[in-house]
Amino acid sequence: MPVKIRLTRMGKKKQPSYRVVVVDGRRARDSRYIEQIGRYDPREDPSVIEIDNDKAVDWLRKGAQPTETAKKLLEVSGAWTQFRVAKGDIHTIETSTxxxxxxxxxxxxxxxxxxxxxxxxxxxxxxxxxxxxxxxxxxxxxxxxxxxxxxxxxxxxx
Structure with a gap:
């Protein structure tokens, strides 16, 4: 069962808003999802991106693969960087500020x-x-x- 992090469309015609969800990759775009980890509203200025970084990092550690758009949103929220640091891809050096x-x-x-x-x-x-x-x-x-x-x-x- 390939688990994906992707967007589910919400809202009425010509007024989209999206939920960032964890879903089985074989399911349809707006079908039932495992867990909602955030939301994205591109119509507001500036765009609203609310993602629970802890949940997102947990799912990424479990092997969930984000789509391109979801990955960009995770980068903006900081969840992608947290995941890469936890994974060991990025090394951090702590300095006393x-x-x-x-x-x-x-x-x-x-x-x-x-x-x-x-x-x-x-x-x-x-x-x-x-x-x-x-x-x-x-x-x-x-x-x-x-x-x-x-x-x-x-x-x-x-």
Whole structure:
């Protein structure tokens, strides 16, 4: 008895909806089925695909063969991938997800701190520039001797 996972048509004319069922492969399309494992409604936007992945994987392990359309629906729902992982066709490597995300958060916070420092830095520089200019002006002010020398130099040239 070849067991198949396939679609059974439901609904009225021009308004199809489907059940995803497990059925004896020799039976007609809409005949009695062994078990319903999901439903598919292509008329809604986006299409509704509801499949009980646990039941689907159990039937796939028992040897049920999905039709092309049913296989595509199982891939979308994730049941086909679960089956292949359980079977050993796909090897998974578990990684700890919290560890990589924490440095990323720290980097984002560090960048935000740098942006805050850059945003406040021009204000402090604007305040620092006049103080530095005042120091330069006081350093340039001539002493009495320099003033006398400049006055005498000016008289000699005239």
């Amino acid at each position: 919290p560890a990589p995300s924490e440095p990323a958060v720290a980097e984002v916070e560090a960048e935000a701190d740098e942006e805050e420092i850059e945003a406040t830095a021009p204000e402090t520089e604007a305040v620092a520039v006049p103080e530095a200019a005042a120091d330069e002006v006081s350093a340039v002010e001539p002493t009495e001797e320099a003033a006398d020398d400049a006055a005498s130099d000016g008289k000699e040239e005239s």
